[in-house]
Amino acid sequence: MEEKTIAQELKARVEAAEKVLVGLGAEWSGLEPQAAEKAYRALARLLQGKDYFIVTVSTDGRILESALDGKRITAPCGNVHWFQCREACTSDIWEEGEVPDGRCPHCGAELIPNTVEAEHYIEEGYMISWREYTAWLARTLNRCLEVLELGTGMGMRELQLLRWPFEKTVFFNNKAHMYRISGEFPQISDEIKDKALSVRENSVEFAGNL
Numbered sequence: 001m002e003e004k005t006i007a008q009e010l011k012a013r014v015e016a017a018e019k020v021l022v023g024l025g026a027e028w029s030g031l032e033p034q035a036a037e038k039a040y041r042a043l044a045r046l047l048q049g050k051d052y053f054i055v056t057v058s059t060d061g062r063i064l065e066s067a068l069d070g071k072r073i074t075a076p077c078g079n080v081h082w083f084q085c086r087e088a089c090t091s092d093i094w095e096e097g098e099v100p101d102g103r104c105p106h107c108g109a110e111l112i113p114n115t116v117e118a119e120h121y122i123e124e125g126y127m128i129s130w131r132e133y134t135a136w137l138a139r140t141l142n143r144c145l146e147v148l149e150l151g152t153g154m155g156m157r158e159l160q161l162l163r164w165p166f167e168k169t170v171f172f173n174n175k176a177h178m179y180r181i182s183g184e185f186p187q188i189s190d191e192i193k194d195k196a197l198s199v200r201e202n203s204v205e206f207a208g209n210l
């Protein structure tokens with residue numbers, strides 16, 4: 001029998017999994033529109049019909065323009081299409097164009113993108129989706145779970161939001177398996193080395209070619 005390529009095996013594993021957890025790291029930030037579109041389209045095709053959830057550290061909001069289900073995405077670092085008060089006088093969040101003069105209706109300060117770049121980041125913006133995510137994650141226990149960790153580096157937010165919790169999830173779930181695909185940091189810790197595959201390749205290109 002011919003040996004399967006990594007991509008073929010990944011697709012087969014996703015197909016067989018009951019749940020699919022996807023993490024998008026820093027490799028998914030600052031993408032050219034075409035590269036982003038191609039990669040998100042391929043991801044959407046891969047995940048179609050699956051019970052999945054995506055955690056992304058990207059703040060460019062491109063994922064929300066893709067065919068991926070917005071109800072299955074959480075972006076804890078925020079997204080540039082949502083706005084908050086620069087002074088954080090309120091936890092209110094506004095959508096693009098919702099406030100024509102771009103000033104906080106409460107205090108008159110400038111409205112700025114609701115991302116971690118804000119001096120006083122309002123976390124309410126992503127909290128609803130984050131709660132959905134943690135509830136979803138709790139339901140993966142003892143289920144056949146495939147984890148796709150794509151393009152995660154060693155930044156503190158990537159470690160806290162993706163790498164560490166994903167490793168923990170795979171460690172504690174006997175039916176879990178993980179792919180860690182990253183151009184720079186695909187290393188896998190010893191604790192999960194029998195349940196995870198390390199692929200040293202840019203994850204956006206990898207996904208785009210699926």
Ligand SMILES: [Zn+2]
Pocket residue numbers: 085086087088089090104105106107108109
């Ligand atoms: Zn304000």
